[in-house]
Amino acid sequence: NFMLTQPHSVSESPGKTVTISCTRSSGSIASNYVQWYQQRPGSAPTTVIYENYQRPSGVPDRFSGSIDSSSNSASLTISGLRTEDEADYYCQSYDSSNHGLFGGGTKLTVL
Amino acid sequence: EVQLVESGGGLVLPGGSLRLSCAASGFTFSLFAMSWVRQAPGKGLEWVADISGSVENTYYADSVKGRFTISRDNSQKTVYLQVNSLRAEDTSIYYCAKHSSRRPIGFDYWGQGTLVTVSS
Numbered sequence: 476n477f478m479l480t481q482p483h484s485v486s487e488s489p490g491k492t493v494t495i496s497c498t499r500s501s502g503s504i505a506s507n508y509v510q511w512y513q514q515r516p517g518s519a520p521t522t523v524i525y526e527n528y529q530r531p532s533g534v535p536d537r538f539s540g541s542i543d544s545s546s547n548s549a550s551l552t553i554s555g556l557r558t559e560d561e562a563d564y565y566c567q568s569y570d571s572s573n574h575g576l577f578g579g580g581t582k583l584t585v586l
Numbered sequence: 587e588v589q590l591v592e593s594g595g596g597l598v599l600p601g602g603s604l605r606l607s608c609a610a611s612g613f614t615f616s617l618f619a620m621s622w623v624r625q626a627p628g629k630g631l632e633w634v635a636d637i638s639g640s641v642e643n644t645y646y647a648d649s650v651k652g653r654f655t656i657s658r659d660n661s662q663k664t665v666y667l668q669v670n671s672l673r674a675e676d677t678s679i680y681y682c683a684k685h686s687s688r689r690p691i692g693f694d695y696w697g698q699g700t701l702v703t704v705s706s
Binding site: 567 | 621623630631632633636645686690691695696698
């Protein structure tokens with residue numbers, strides 16, 4: 476098994492761009508798809524990125540996903556930050572035994 | 587529009603059982619894997635179980651294996667989670683999620699969740 480490590484928190488100003496990383500501890504980040512989920516306080520999670528870089532319908536193109544084999548990590552980039560983007564963000568993937576794993580979550584503050 | 591509606595949560599005694607349901611609409615249910623994910627109060631997300639599309643392979647987190655059973659009824663477009671031998675640490679909001687593929691690879695849609703509280 477492996478772990479997915481995210482920064483505990485990030486902050487940025489409205490209108491700016493922020494990137495949240497998700498580092499896989501062992502095995503290749505490219506071996507399994509990475510997803511990103513947004514969870515606002517008191518609400519259910521929603522998907523902002525699936526299959527590394529796909530956006531569900533209704534998710535604005537301000538949200539983008541990527542993977543980097545050199546750092547063995549995935550990234551979620553949010554451009555043109557809005558106060559409504561303030562939320563917890565979780566990365567997620569699967570291991571070779573078809574067990575799901577989540578990162579610990581990153582609290583995004585837009586100040 | 588994809589919709590996932592969970593039900594069946596509630597207050598249960600330690601050692602008790604519940605059957606959670608998730609009614610799906612807005613997509614061809616049998617073509618997609620489905621999952622249950624939980625979140626304990628103030629904690630992060632925890633994957634619980636998956637069931638693939640038509641072949642119905644199942645997968646479980648070690649923390650629930652042998653106590654929880656995931657199943658699906660494609661004719662009713664519903665996925666279930668039978669939760670037995672409940673413990674205090676199973677107290678969580680349980681979310682149903684749809685995978686983006688026939689096999690479990692990651693979720694593209696989520697339900698609103700149903701709360702399970704295990705307490706005496």
